[in-house]
Amino acid sequence: NAGVTQTPKFRVLKTGQSMTLLCAQDMNHEYMYWYRQDPGMGLRLIHYSVGEGTTAKGEVPDGYNVSRLKKQNFLLGLESAAPSQTSVYFCASRTGPGELFFGEGSRLTVL
């Protein structure tokens, strides 16, 4: 049982480049989330989805876009990467208001 899988695990970008982080979950979860984690800042919610075809903004959505075309996948896009987007990104999913299951994280460096 893979749970929540994120790809890629590591990526280095130059300022202005674009990229997409893929999150896939095999637990048939309705809700999916993207967080970023920076030192001393905890986990900050970027965007989330309450079901296939839906997306909503979280606490820090600027500079990111998301899509949930399939229930099992949640994509996070950076159209024009900036050094401030250097972070560790976590995807998570859940079936209802309780436990959240996290992926292993994707470490992104923007030079």
Added chain:
Amino acid sequence: GQQLNQSPQSMFIQEGEDVSMNCTSSSIFNTWLWYKQDPGEGPVLLIALYKAGELTSNGRLTAQFGITRKDSFLNISASIPSDVGIYFCAGQMGNSGNTPLVFGKGTRLSVIA
């Protein structure tokens, strides 16, 4: 957005000591969750609390859902080196999954052997 005040931010303790950390909020939560994050990995659920006053244990870990529903505590007894990591509290407002969890900023625990 909503804020959870988690304290302490960091702790350095000797192996064998007990640890206590807590989260407080100005808002009422219906669920409290405690997560642990090992270095280089994603957070993993330790304990979930669903009822005010609830006290739940998981091995050496004990967590409580405050009676006011605005706070929660996590205690670790007889710490060991593998307890090292970042501990996060998270709260759920309401009973719908449409409302995201609110996370504290974490408590970084270091255990000195």
